[in-house]
Amino acid sequence: MKIESINTKVGDAVTSAREKVIEVRNLVKKFGSFVANDHLNFEVYRGEIFGFLGANGAGKTTAMRILCGLSSPTSGELSVGGFDVYRQAEQIKRNIGYMSQKFSLYEDMTVAENIRFYAGIYGISVKQRKEKERVLLQKLQLEDARDKLIASLPLGWKQKLAFSVALLHDPKIIFLDEPTGGVDPITRRQFWDFIYEAAAEGKTIFVTTHYMDEAEYCDRVSIMVDGRIAALDTPEKLKQQFLSEDMNGVFLKLARGAQNGE
Amino acid sequence: MRTLRYILQKEFIQVFRNKTMLPMIFVLPLVQMLVLVFAATYDLENVDLYLVNQDQSEASRELVAKFEASPFFRIYDASFDVTDAENSFKKEAADFVLIIPQDFERALVREDEAKVELLINAIDGNKASLIYSYARGILTGFNREIIAEWKSLPEFNPPMQVRVKDTYWFNPELDYKWYMAPGILAILVTIIGMFLSGMNLVREKEMGTIEQLNVTPIKKYQFILGKLLPFLVIALFDLAFGLLIARLVFNLPIVGSLPLLFGFAALYLVGVLGLGLFISTVTETQQQVMFVTFFFMMIFILMGGIFTPVESMPEWAQWLDRINPIYYFMRIMRMVVLKGSGFFDLWQEFVSLLIIGTSFLGLSIWRYRKTS
Numbered sequence: 319m320k321i322e323s324i325n326t327k328v329g330d331a332v333t334s335a336r337e338k339v340i341e342v343r344n345l346v347k348k349f350g351s352f353v354a355n356d357h358l359n360f361e362v363y364r365g366e367i368f369g370f371l372g373a374n375g376a377g378k379t380t381a382m383r384i385l386c387g388l389s390s391p392t393s394g395e396l397s398v399g400g401f402d403v404y405r406q407a408e409q410i411k412r413n414i415g416y417m418s419q420k421f422s423l424y425e426d427m428t429v430a431e432n433i434r435f436y437a438g439i440y441g442i443s444v445k446q447r448k449e450k451e452r453v454l455l456q457k458l459q460l461e462d463a464r465d466k467l468i469a470s471l472p473l474g475w476k477q478k479l480a481f482s483v484a485l486l487h488d489p490k491i492i493f494l495d496e497p498t499g500g501v502d503p504i505t506r507r508q509f510w511d512f513i514y515e516a517a518a519e520g521k522t523i524f525v526t527t528h529y530m531d532e533a534e535y536c537d538r539v540s541i542m543v544d545g546r547i548a549a550l551d552t553p554e555k556l557k558q559q560f561l562s563e564d565m566n567g568v569f570l571k572l573a574r575g576a577q578n579g580e
Numbered sequence: 581m582r583t584l585r586y587i588l589q590k591e592f593i594q595v596f597r598n599k600t601m602l603p604m605i606f607v608l609p610l611v612q613m614l615v616l617v618f619a620a621t622y623d624l625e626n627v628d629l630y631l632v633n634q635d636q637s638e639a640s641r642e643l644v645a646k647f648e649a650s651p652f653f654r655i656y657d658a659s660f661d662v663t664d665a666e667n668s669f670k671k672e673a674a675d676f677v678l679i680i681p682q683d684f685e686r687a688l689v690r691e692d693e694a695k696v697e698l699l700i701n702a703i704d705g706n707k708a709s710l711i712y713s714y715a716r717g718i719l720t721g722f723n724r725e726i727i728a729e730w731k732s733l734p735e736f737n738p739p740m741q742v743r744v745k746d747t748y749w750f751n752p753e754l755d756y757k758w759y760m761a762p763g764i765l766a767i768l769v770t771i772i773g774m775f776l777s778g779m780n781l782v783r784e785k786e787m788g789t790i791e792q793l794n795v796t797p798i799k800k801y802q803f804i805l806g807k808l809l810p811f812l813v814i815a816l817f818d819l820a821f822g823l824l825i826a827r828l829v830f831n832l833p834i835v836g837s838l839p840l841l842f843g844f845a846a847l848y849l850v851g852v853l854g855l856g857l858f859i860s861t862v863t864e865t866q867q868q869v870m871f872v873t874f875f876f877m878m879i880f881i882l883m884g885g886i887f888t889p890v891e892s893m894p895e896w897a898q899w900l901d902r903i904n905p906i907y908y909f910m911r912i913m914r915m916v917v918l919k920g921s922g923f924f925d926l927w928q929e930f931v932s933l934l935i936i937g938t939s940f941l942g943l944s945i946w947r948y949r950k951t952s
Binding site for chain 1: 582583585586587589590593594597598787788789791792793794795796797798950951952
């Protein structure tokens with residue numbers, strides 16, 4: 319029940335803002351003879367939660383890494399936040415937040431030390447950082463864990479913290495690569511609350527996942543099969559189009575012909 | 581600069597929180613100085629001598645006594661039979677066989693000339709030539725005394741003797757520990773610097789945290805300097821610690837200027853750390869870094885002139901040594917510590933290290949890719 323109410327709320331936000339923040343034209347990425355991304359075309363709008371779905375090996379992470387500037391495309395035209403991926407990679411990096419599949423905070427440093435480090439390399443002033451740190455710890459209810467090593471925290475806390483740290487420098491676009499992998503359902507729910515909150519502030523969320531229930535939370539979903547985008551629309555329309563009760567059904571129908579999937 | 585400060589802060593936190601790091605920093609210099617310096621010595625003592633004295637005359641006994649009195653030789657065993665000696669020799673028990681033939685004294689008296697035979701185990705050529713020259717020294721001394729004793733009859737004018745007095749500069753007691761200590765210290769700072777920095781960078785790759793750094797606007801040179809400076813500081817600290825041990829334990833004289841020495845060490849470290857970081861930019865795991873770094877380090881150390889003089893290497897090897905940073909640093913260490921050489925004596929080494937340092941560092945910054 320809760321999920322539906324949130325979906326309608328965000329659906330309204332999407333129709334009001336149609337500013338393109340990510341534009342991808344004919345993105346191709348090859349690793350030798352293997353084509354990981356085969357002529358991808360899509361746009362992502364400001365304030366939108368854009369879901370990137372697909373089986374393992376479908377090419378989701380590859381496409382996301384290219385958009386973040388971690389990997390270079392073989393060909394195609396790409397712009398992120400109005401900047402060209404080929405020529406303005408460093409400007410893009412100032413405007414994006416990224417949370418990778420692999421946990422990205424330093425395990426051998428405390429919560430506060432991690433915040434200080436990431437705030438420092440984004441050039442956030444000491445005063446601003448202290449304020450942000452206070453708000454962040456309060457929101458995550460981690461005030462007592464401030465001086466604890468990251469290694470000693472449970473995975474769910476780590477993930478929420480990593481997400482908040484990726485937001486420290488107020489990025490316009492946030493890339494999340496399977497952010498809720500291995501996390502319990504309650505934490506996953508909380509995690510999505512954070513995502514909605516960020517989207518409500520006008521941030522664009524680009525998220526990959528293979529949890530089909532999470533796909534329902536997205537404004538629009540693209541489903542990748544064998545390196546191509548097999549479908550792209552709102553969850554509602556996709557369900558209608560594929561005559562399915564839920565996203566799981568949609569995904570199974572699309573993925574049936576897959577070659578690289580599980 | 582601010583960014584670099586935050587990177588350095590983070591690196592130092594991690595270095596000192598690493599439980600294997602602190603013991604490494606203190607134990608490595610201690611072991612190297614206290615064990616390796618004593619072990620890596622060319623001082624020749626207690627060479628096992630197998631004596632075959634077939635003469636048993638006064639003259640032969642005198643000669644044997646001379647060998648016995650020498651600190652270099654100790655009589656391991658004796659026999660009248662040369663085959664016994666040869667067997668012992670073949671078993672690697674004796675290093676050196678001295679054969680005094682039966683007619684030694686008679687020949688000496690009658691013909692003014694007698695022969696002894698020396699058999700030296702020459703598997704280790706260096707050691708063999710040392711044994712030979714020590715033995716020759718004893719025989720020459722013996723000769724001189726014989727001439728003085730037997731020919732000093734009134735009608736005989738003793739020959740004029742030119743005696744050569746040797747003085748050894750910079751290491752008057754020919755203490756090998758003084759010679760080896762600066763060399764071992766050079767190895768020490770190389771190991772500390774090259775391994776730690778390279779492993780550290782690759783560890784970020786293994787943990788995946790490097791991805792997070794690569795999506796930040798961090799500059800490539802900032803990242804590399806952030807990985808280089810902490811280990812440069814640690815290596816310099818270990819150099820100071822090692823020098824202190826050498827000073828206290830075997831009284832190593834430090835003749836030259838310490839600031840000059842540390843300045844050169846810092847320049848040298850930029851080069852080797854740069855190489856270590858370069859290796860880590862082209863590898864993916866700590867294991868790979870270890871192997872590749874070890875490969876380079878072995879070559880650098882063995883060709884660097886620590887254990888064997890570079891002058892006796894073939895010409896092509898000496899030519900190759902021009903890109904070997906240890907070769908220069910080794911010379912600098914020995915020249916500054918033992919001779920007290922100043923900057924102007926070492927300007928060629930300075931220029932070479934400067935070129936090597938900027939090349940390796942430049943190479944690592946160039947090769948570090950934020951985008952794969």
